[in-house]
Amino acid sequence: MLSFSDPLPHTPQRVLIAGVTGVGKSTLGKHLSELWEIPYTNLDVLHWGPGWTERPQFREEAHALAASDHWITEWQYWGKGLKHTLGNRAETIIWLNFPRPLAWQRLFRRTVRRWATQHQAFAGCTERPPWTAFTDENHILRWEAKTHSKWRERMPALVQELSGAAFIELRSPHEVRNWLSGPAQQAREL
Template sequence: MNKVIVIGSGGSGKSTFARELGERTGIEVIHLDQEYWRPNWEKTPTDEWEAKVAVMLERNSWIMDGNFGGTREMRMRAADTIIFLDLPRLICLYRILKRTIKYYGRSRPDMTAGCNERFDLEFILWVWNYPNATRDRVLSAVVEFPEKSFITLRTNAEIAEYLHGVSVNDGN
């Protein structure tokens, strides 16, 4: 396990999981939200974003958390491990609400400075619709890479058990 992508709905815990996995393995963590968003929630232009992701993928090892469907295939191709956090939508929505309240008006630690947390109805609807609108596309994409180690974690207990079983040696 040297090149890991962590995917899942907003609020599934991707950034927290990636950070903890990075601490256990010593592998660099790349939060895609932090790399993509510019201050005041300005998007990185598509061609620039794809080039930036391509450069990050060339590193010897990494743990990347985030969705960004436009670069999902290139990230899956480069990864040796794909971890899908497939938590229930109500848990994801609860976490989004909790995160919004905690960081409201300021940036989260895993987000670009100047991207202040806010109530975002469009994002909440995306999280609500994720199981029906996005989940199947993600799973279909994974099928295209049978040589990859694919891990689905569906509960907080499964996440904790997985992280408990990871050692520093897993990052070498």
């Protein structure tokens, strides 16, 4: 697994960004799209319809995305069959492996900000009040608590299973910034 200072072995074309909810996968995807001139697709936008319902065309659109030659997206919706659909096509996988307190703090702030401003993150979907995390088992704050350790459990096997992909582990926002200004910038010139 590569670190924030290791050069990339190739020019990225199909990029997955892994990590728990709220660590900045979408933000990094947008930055990389601009830097590498590769289209970024937000899987949450493809997935969520009004009222937090799944869009009927989600799986079809996600499979079409994976089949294309150039993309950047988040590695999520494994329960919808996208683990291998995306994983087998990716040749660069970036893992945002932030410490739990930092990840939770960032998600909590984002959730409160979106709820307070009634920001519509996806087609008519607004964040639920933060206190409903105590009663709503599907609340995003509870989702993070349930899934945070899963990436650490999964990643060693994924590195072996998808050995043709370059894996990059970034452990903090500082490492992300250094990687963007170093190896990611250099990969543009490969």
